[in-house]
Amino acid sequence: MPTFVQILDFIGTFAFAVSGIRLASAKHFDWFGAYVCGFAVAVGGGTIRDVLLDVTPAWMTNPIYLVCTALALVWVIIFGKHIVHLNNTLFTFDAIGLALFTVVGLEKALMLDYPYWVGIIMGTLTGAAGGVIRDVLINETPLIFRKEIYALACVAGGTVYWICREFAGADPFVCQTAGGITVFLTRVLSVRFNICLPTLSEK
Amino acid sequence: MPTFVQILDFIGTFAFAVSGIRLASAKHFDWFGAYVCGFAVAVGGGTIRDVLLDVTPAWMTNPIYLVCTALALVWVIIFGKHIVHLNNTLFTFDAIGLALFTVVGLEKALMLDYPYWVGIIMGTLTGAAGGVIRDVLINETPLIFRKEIYALACVAGGTVYWICREFAGADPFVCQTAGGITVFLTRVLSVRFNICLPTLSEK
Amino acid sequence: MPTFVQILDFIGTFAFAVSGIRLASAKHFDWFGAYVCGFAVAVGGGTIRDVLLDVTPAWMTNPIYLVCTALALVWVIIFGKHIVHLNNTLFTFDAIGLALFTVVGLEKALMLDYPYWVGIIMGTLTGAAGGVIRDVLINETPLIFRKEIYALACVAGGTVYWICREFAGADPFVCQTAGGITVFLTRVLSVRFNICLPTLSEK
Numbered sequence: 001m002p003t004f005v006q007i008l009d010f011i012g013t014f015a016f017a018v019s020g021i022r023l024a025s026a027k028h029f030d031w032f033g034a035y036v037c038g039f040a041v042a043v044g045g046g047t048i049r050d051v052l053l054d055v056t057p058a059w060m061t062n063p064i065y066l067v068c069t070a071l072a073l074v075w076v077i078i079f080g081k082h083i084v085h086l087n088n089t090l091f092t093f094d095a096i097g098l099a100l101f102t103v104v105g106l107e108k109a110l111m112l113d114y115p116y117w118v119g120i121i122m123g124t125l126t127g128a129a130g131g132v133i134r135d136v137l138i139n140e141t142p143l144i145f146r147k148e149i150y151a152l153a154c155v156a157g158g159t160v161y162w163i164c165r166e167f168a169g170a171d172p173f174v175c176q177t178a179g180g181i182t183v184f185l186t187r188v189l190s191v192r193f194n195i196c197l198p199t200l201s202e203k
Numbered sequence: 204m205p206t207f208v209q210i211l212d213f214i215g216t217f218a219f220a221v222s223g224i225r226l227a228s229a230k231h232f233d234w235f236g237a238y239v240c241g242f243a244v245a246v247g248g249g250t251i252r253d254v255l256l257d258v259t260p261a262w263m264t265n266p267i268y269l270v271c272t273a274l275a276l277v278w279v280i281i282f283g284k285h286i287v288h289l290n291n292t293l294f295t296f297d298a299i300g301l302a303l304f305t306v307v308g309l310e311k312a313l314m315l316d317y318p319y320w321v322g323i324i325m326g327t328l329t330g331a332a333g334g335v336i337r338d339v340l341i342n343e344t345p346l347i348f349r350k351e352i353y354a355l356a357c358v359a360g361g362t363v364y365w366i367c368r369e370f371a372g373a374d375p376f377v378c379q380t381a382g383g384i385t386v387f388l389t390r391v392l393s394v395r396f397n398i399c400l401p402t403l404s405e406k
Numbered sequence: 407m408p409t410f411v412q413i414l415d416f417i418g419t420f421a422f423a424v425s426g427i428r429l430a431s432a433k434h435f436d437w438f439g440a441y442v443c444g445f446a447v448a449v450g451g452g453t454i455r456d457v458l459l460d461v462t463p464a465w466m467t468n469p470i471y472l473v474c475t476a477l478a479l480v481w482v483i484i485f486g487k488h489i490v491h492l493n494n495t496l497f498t499f500d501a502i503g504l505a506l507f508t509v510v511g512l513e514k515a516l517m518l519d520y521p522y523w524v525g526i527i528m529g530t531l532t533g534a535a536g537g538v539i540r541d542v543l544i545n546e547t548p549l550i551f552r553k554e555i556y557a558l559a560c561v562a563g564g565t566v567y568w569i570c571r572e573f574a575g576a577d578p579f580v581c582q583t584a585g586g587i588t589v590f591l592t593r594v595l596s597v598r599f600n601i602c603l604p605t606l607s608e609k
């Protein structure tokens with residue numbers, strides 16, 4: 001039986017992979033290219049984190065991420081045009097993935113005895129770096145640097161986790177939940193109310 | 204005396220470096236930029252593999268790859284316009300390099316006790332990731348995601364290796380040869396008969 | 407009390423971060439994107455070096471680089487339009503950073519018992535790879551491959567270090583100073599007299 005976290009992980013991976021595959025298809029990538037692009041979004045952030053932390057990337061220890069990306073590709077190929085009606089569902093899944101990946105990345109850094117500020121960066125990388133890799137592969141300026149709050153939601157969630165753990169002395173599960181919910185709500189509300197960070201005027 | 208594999212490795216590295224240098228020159232890179240781009244194609248895939256496998260990148264243990272890239276640069280500078288007549292030869296060299304790099308990457312992962320599916324991915328990264336790095340550096344959408352079968356030839360070769368070794372119980376040398384020939388033939392035939400993967404229609 | 411090298415390191419990091427933030431602002435990145443871009447320029451080269459050398463990236467052991475990038479962002483936001491008058495100062499700071507980072511990267515590789523040629527490459531990566539990452543993030547063809555001498559100044563400085571140490575038998579501090587000054591002068595003079603490498607004609 002998969003645990004609750006494993007189910008969330010699968011949902012998040014699926015949503016991230018779909019996001020990569022759809023952008024790849026808009027660029028006329030072939031099926032293989034779309035698969036690679038989806039896989040890069042799904043595992044790219046975690047891979048950068050694990051290389052920086054000097055541990056074996058998670059996807060090299062379990063083929064579930066390859067399988068999940070394959071299912072995402074099949075799903076996009078079959079449902080094609082109709083996916084656009086599911087945009088809200090996919091957006092919710094994506095925000096769930098972002099929240100979960102942030103907490104997972106943060107925990108992994110803390111388990112290796114890194115300080116909280118490294119943990120917050122690792123959580124943010126886990127959640128947001130896959131999207132940057134995707135945008136580099138499809139040769140676009142990374143979206144997360146120009147649009148609604150995305151990576152900053154991870155930073156907010158990581159900060160809430162740190163406050164809960166260090167100052168409120170809450171137990172790990174409470175901190176994880178509070179951090180994850182913060183990421184999710186920050187992301188969803190910033191898109192709902194179209195909240196953006198200021199840009200720098202051209203210098 | 205260099206071994207047969209070392210000669211193939213040199214030929215493959217040379218062909219990969221020439222491919223990077225020629226694309227860099229089309230983008231008006233200077234000599235140094237062209238050299239870096241050629242080097243990135245030649246060793247980029249193997250470097251990503253070695254970072255993921257957590258071993259020292261092969262090019263940091265032997266300056267032959269730097270020398271080989273330098274020879275490729277000199278060769279492109281001297282022969283310039285005439286290289287276009289050698290396109291078929293270079294294509295053959297490139298396919299040899301692809302086949303060899305795939306088998307080398309696969310073997311390296313298996314030696315470190317990774318399962319076959321990780322080995323096949325590592326072989327594919329070794330063969331194909333250098334070209335992706337090149338295309339990111341010259342700011343183009345990676346070709347291998349949109350054109351003839353390239354990375355998929357590595358996957359096919361790795362799969363044949365796996366079948367030979369695991370199901371047919373062949374000895375390593377036979378598996379390597381069968382895998383390498385599969386990569387080479389898949390690549391050459393897909394270009395010869397213009398076989399492409401389907402693309403996803405825009406979603 | 408910070409040492410002389412730490413002060414130079416801070417100045418170099420600040421100048422590198424400002425360069426990333428200004429280019430990001432020209433691309434209409436938001437504050438967070440500009441921060442990430444500045445941070446990538448400041449620590450990107452050192453991170454690639456440390457991943458290749460298999461040691462923990464320097465910025466993960468000391469939050470000073472995060473703080474320094476934050477100061478650079480605040481400084482660009484406040485002084486905005488007036489920064490253009492400081493271009494010469496920033497260029498000098500950037501060249502100081504390039505010189506220092508090259509020597510630091512070279513030393514780090516030598517301390518890990520790598521040969522000089524690996525050290526020179528690591529020094530060059532430390533100095534110049536951050537700028538390549540920046541250009542990939544803002545979706546431009548990397549400047550250092552097309553314009554004045556930049557990465558080659560690092561190679562020149564590393565070579566002078568090697569000659570001083572191996573052939574003249576000078577002590578490390580003299581070698582470091584000679585190498586650093588070579589990087590600085592090569593960079594400054596190549597811009598002052600507009601010295602470029604030849605480009606390859608299109609092939």
